[in-house]
Amino acid sequence: MKNYELRITNYGIFLLFLLLTAYCSQLAVKAQIAVRGEQVWTMTANEPIRDGVVLINNGKIERVGAASSIQIPANYRVINAKVVTPGLIDARTVVGIAGYLAQPHDQMQVETSAPMQPELRAIDAYNPEEKLIEWLRSFGVTTIHTGHGTGVAVSGQTMVAKTVGKTADEAAIVPTAMIAATLGDSSLFSGGRAPGTRAKQIAMLRAELLKATDYNRKIDDAKGDAAKMPTRDLRQEMFGRVLRREIPILITVHRHQDIVTAIRLGKEFNLRLVLDGVSEAQRVLPEIKASGYPVLVHPTMFRASGETEKLSMETASKLKQAGIQFALQSGFEAYVPKSRVVLLEAGMAAANGLSQRDALASITIDAAQILGIQARVGSLAAGKDADLALFDGDPFEFTTHCVGTIINGNVVSEVVR
Amino acid sequence: MKNFAKCIFALLCIAFPAAAQERPQAYVGARIIPIVGQPIDNGVLVVERGKIAAVGARNAVRIPANAEQIDVTGKTIMPGLVDTHSHVGQVAGADGSAPIQPEVRVLDSVNVLDNGIQRAQAGGITTVNVMPGSGHLDSGQTLYLKVKDGRTIDDLLILDRNGKYMGGIKFANGTNPLRPGSTGPFPGTRARSASLVREVFVKAQDYREKIRRAGNDKSKLPARDLAMETLVEVLDGLRVVHFHTHRHDDIMTALRLQKEFGFRLVLQHVTEGWKVAEEIAKANVPASIIVIDSPGGKLEAVDLRYETGAMLDKAGAQFGFHTDDYITDSRVFLRSAALGVRGGLSREKALYAMTMAGARMLDLQDRVGSLERGKDADFIVLSGDPLSTYTHILQTFVEGVKVFDRSNPKDYEIAVGGAGVSEQTTHISCFDDIAGGSN
Numbered sequence: 104m105k106n107y108e109l110r111i112t113n114y115g116i117f118l119l120f121l122l123l124t125a126y127c128s129q130l131a132v133k134a135q136i137a138v139r140g141e142q143v144w145t146m147t148a149n150e151p152i153r154d155g156v157v158l159i160n161n162g163k164i165e166r167v168g169a170a171s172s173i174q175i176p177a178n179y180r181v182i183n184a185k186v187v188t189p190g191l192i193d194a195r196t197v198v199g200i201a202g203y204l205a206q207p208h209d210q211m212q213v214e215t216s217a218p219m220q221p222e223l224r225a226i227d228a229y230n231p232e233e234k235l236i237e238w239l240r241s242f243g244v245t246t247i248h249t250g251h252g253t254g255v256a257v258s259g260q261t262m263v264a265k266t267v268g269k270t271a272d273e274a275a276i277v278p279t280a281m282i283a284a285t286l287g288d289s290s291l292f293s294g295g296r297a298p299g300t301r302a303k304q305i306a307m308l309r310a311e312l313l314k315a316t317d318y319n320r321k322i323d324d325a326k327g328d329a330a331k332m333p334t335r336d337l338r339q340e341m342f343g344r345v346l347r348r349e350i351p352i353l354i355t356v357h358r359h360q361d362i363v364t365a366i367r368l369g370k371e372f373n374l375r376l377v378l379d380g381v382s383e384a385q386r387v388l389p390e391i392k393a394s395g396y397p398v399l400v401h402p403t404m405f406r407a408s409g410e411t412e413k414l415s416m417e418t419a420s421k422l423k424q425a426g427i428q429f430a431l432q433s434g435f436e437a438y439v440p441k442s443r444v445v446l447l448e449a450g451m452a453a454a455n456g457l458s459q460r461d462a463l464a465s466i467t468i469d470a471a472q473i474l475g476i477q478a479r480v481g482s483l484a485a486g487k488d489a490d491l492a493l494f495d496g497d498p499f500e501f502t503t504h505c506v507g508t509i510i511n512g513n514v515v516s517e518v519v520r
Numbered sequence: 521m522k523n524f525a526k527c528i529f530a531l532l533c534i535a536f537p538a539a540a541q542e543r544p545q546a547y548v549g550a551r552i553i554p555i556v557g558q559p560i561d562n563g564v565l566v567v568e569r570g571k572i573a574a575v576g577a578r579n580a581v582r583i584p585a586n587a588e589q590i591d592v593t594g595k596t597i598m599p600g601l602v603d604t605h606s607h608v609g610q611v612a613g614a615d616g617s618a619p620i621q622p623e624v625r626v627l628d629s630v631n632v633l634d635n636g637i638q639r640a641q642a643g644g645i646t647t648v649n650v651m652p653g654s655g656h657l658d659s660g661q662t663l664y665l666k667v668k669d670g671r672t673i674d675d676l677l678i679l680d681r682n683g684k685y686m687g688g689i690k691f692a693n694g695t696n697p698l699r700p701g702s703t704g705p706f707p708g709t710r711a712r713s714a715s716l717v718r719e720v721f722v723k724a725q726d727y728r729e730k731i732r733r734a735g736n737d738k739s740k741l742p743a744r745d746l747a748m749e750t751l752v753e754v755l756d757g758l759r760v761v762h763f764h765t766h767r768h769d770d771i772m773t774a775l776r777l778q779k780e781f782g783f784r785l786v787l788q789h790v791t792e793g794w795k796v797a798e799e800i801a802k803a804n805v806p807a808s809i810i811v812i813d814s815p816g817g818k819l820e821a822v823d824l825r826y827e828t829g830a831m832l833d834k835a836g837a838q839f840g841f842h843t844d845d846y847i848t849d850s851r852v853f854l855r856s857a858a859l860g861v862r863g864g865l866s867r868e869k870a871l872y873a874m875t876m877a878g879a880r881m882l883d884l885q886d887r888v889g890s891l892e893r894g895k896d897a898d899f900i901v902l903s904g905d906p907l908s909t910y911t912h913i914l915q916t917f918v919e920g921v922k923v924f925d926r927s928n929p930k931d932y933e934i935a936v937g938g939a940g941v942s943e944q945t946t947h948i949s950c951f952d953d954i955a956g957g958s959n
Binding site: 202203204205206234235238239385404406407408413414415416417436438439440441442443444447450451453454455499500501502503504520 | 908
């Protein structure tokens with residue numbers, strides 16, 4: 104009898120616990136927020152909305168418009184800010200793969216045992232608890248394109264992640280985004296190891312792509328017959344997906360000749376190519392334009408040294424003038440600062456020829472488009488993820504603060520930074 | 521004949537700027553931020569023979585009749601920036617043979633044609649403390665320079681009353697000078713680092729005592745020792761110790777050494793200075809802050825905050841900023857002040873920290889750091905608010921001579937890049953054009 108009662112009680116407590124958990128998680132997901140801004144940059148128009156409102160419900164944007172046209176429901180939490188923008192997107196970083204300690208155990212962005220390892224996945228190395236992710240989040244960065252870095256010809260995969268999430272799988276919105284490649288001095292080997300020259304690098308890449316073409320053909324010829332399928336090869340599988348245009352190849356190049364080489368390779372194999380870095384872009388603007396390839400441009404304040412010695416704070420504005428699709432990035436830093444903040448880099452671009460709107464687009468909607476995630480993030484529109492950045496002034500002034508960051512409808516940062 | 525004309529032209533090029541100095545120049549109509557005193561709208565700055573002859577409101581300053589008047593309406597003028605810690609000039613101090621090398625002079629290694637000098641000019645820096653690196657407990661003597669266009673290092677030196685070039689000495693603690701596991705002369709631990717520094721200062725005290733005892737009897741003087749002579753200058757307060765130190769405990773070690781040996785000290789970097797702000801203030805030791813984008817990159821920088829300036833200020837400590845160029849770019853030095861304001865500092869304190877505070881750390885407060893009558897005419901003309909991202913430095917003047925002009929295509933290329941700002945190029949534009957055959 105007693106035992107039975109106990110069972111009933113336990114069952115009751117368990118039920119209550121279940122109900123509570125469900126209720127709490129609903130609270131977290133179903134947060135209803137109205138963000139009201141003196142300026143709301145939706146990025147769907149060329150100008151911000153003056154005195155605008157963004158209604159957030161169930162993690163998504165419910166409505167966006169002028170305060171005069173939107174009735175804020177009484178049960179919504181109202182958050183006020185001077186300037187509201189879409190959550191910022193860092194179009195290229197290694198944060199999460201490379202940690203802020205800069206010690207061997209937290210530098211996982213490049214593996215040098217072989218020159219080409221497209222099979223290395225970013226999600227297998229991403230640390231969602233990395234301090235720099237929290238740091239970037241406090242500046243309004245809500246989405247990062249991160250992953251393997253520069254240093255070898257093909258270093259591995261990249262991923263697109265939200266700057267929240269307990270696990271890599273939870274954070275990732277595109278687990279395999281691109282294959283990261285690097286051409287030029289920084290990815291050559293020394294001491295007789297191949298590739299030791301630029302020409303060798305391309306010869307090796309072309310050979311790999313031809314092998315993967317063959318691999319793809321065998322798969323096609325098998326017509327689903329498992330017995331006829333080639334033996335699985337993770338490396339060729341990834342190159343094969345690049346050849347099938349399922350995944351773009353991201354090629355980091357700085358010197359003008361390397362930019363042209365990357366384009367030549369992309370055209371030969373009909374690749375979806377994204378150019379990255381491009382310090383000397385101004386010397387080959389017509390070639391980049393004609394290629395139709397988008398560009399992830401070097402950070403505006405990147406250090407000018409070695410292959411980047413001729414970079415310019417005006418690269419972004421010159422790309423814009425040439426009509427080339429581009430986004431800004433924070434890039435990779437080996438020492439201090441361990442990560443740049445794409446907001447500050449965009450501000451500097453806005454001070455060097457880009458309009459305020461175009462600079463903001465380069466870290467929101469334009470970045471989203473190049474990364475192929477524009478249906479979910481990058482602008483403030485009904486149905487999109489409720490990712491917002493809130494500021495107490497012009498976001499590009501170094502003296503302005505980010506006063507709040509919202510991801511998937513949750514206020515994830517209220518630090519004034 | 522053609523060559524002769526070229527020569528005459530070249531000579532005029534050299535002679536003209538000097539000649540321009542003879543005639544006073546009045547910069548009229550700008551908002552002037554003198555740093556010492558309130559900002560002046562519609563102000564006048566009169567420059568004569570490389571010095572500031574007058575500064576004030578337009579209706580309060582008498583412009584000399586023979587002065588060349590330059591209209592700078594709508595612009596902002598403030599003193600040239602003082603960078604208390606930089607590595608421009610491709611400098612190298614101590615070598616790998618020993619952890620303490622006071623006898624090594626940066627003076628003997630500056631490349632005045634290094635492009636870093638031009639980056640500094642583009643960033644509005646007119647006075648700089650050029651330092652050797654931090655991989656030693658003491659990597660040698662630093663050098664205070666005016667960021668002029670010089671043919672040799674002598675053109676850039678700042679001389680004291682006795683005609684001696686000015687500079688400090690670089691010390692470092694924390695991880696950079698450590699060589700864990702090494703059996704060589706370098707320390708493997710922090711305690712060993714401190715004890716090696718104490719040992720060498722005790723030795724210097726003995727050396728100084730021997731000199732004192734010798735009095736006028738030259739036969740009793742100890743043999744000349746370049747390292748000891750330098751450290752005696754440090755003990756006598758003639759040479760300031762610029763101490764690279766990041767972590768709170770390392771900052772306290774530097775303060776402890778200062779107290780024991782009584783040398784004059786400037787704390788450099790102070791990444792964790794905010795943790796011991798009260799102690800820094802109490803020691804009455806100034807601190808120069810490095811501002812970088814994010815924490816980390818090295819273990820000692822994991823607790824970096826933009827609030828360091830504000831917290832030092834609140835504690836009552838003296839503080840300034842530095843570039844540590846190449847760590848941060850001289851061209852965007854003003855960003856350090858703006859990010860300081862982002863971290864809670866007042867705008868006035870932030871600009872003071874970029875100028876007068878640095879001048880005081882280098883014992884140059886009577887010559888640079890503010891726009892006051894009698895001081896060196898080191899100033900910058902800006903397109904607007906010095907703390908705004910959108911503002912550009914338009915011109916930089918050192919002792920009345922223009923060393924940077926954004927409207928000059930070559931200078932513009934240095935300011936925004938594209939020219940190869942880390943490449944070594946000469947900057948004597950008159951000669952460049954002739955050599956290039958374009959004239």
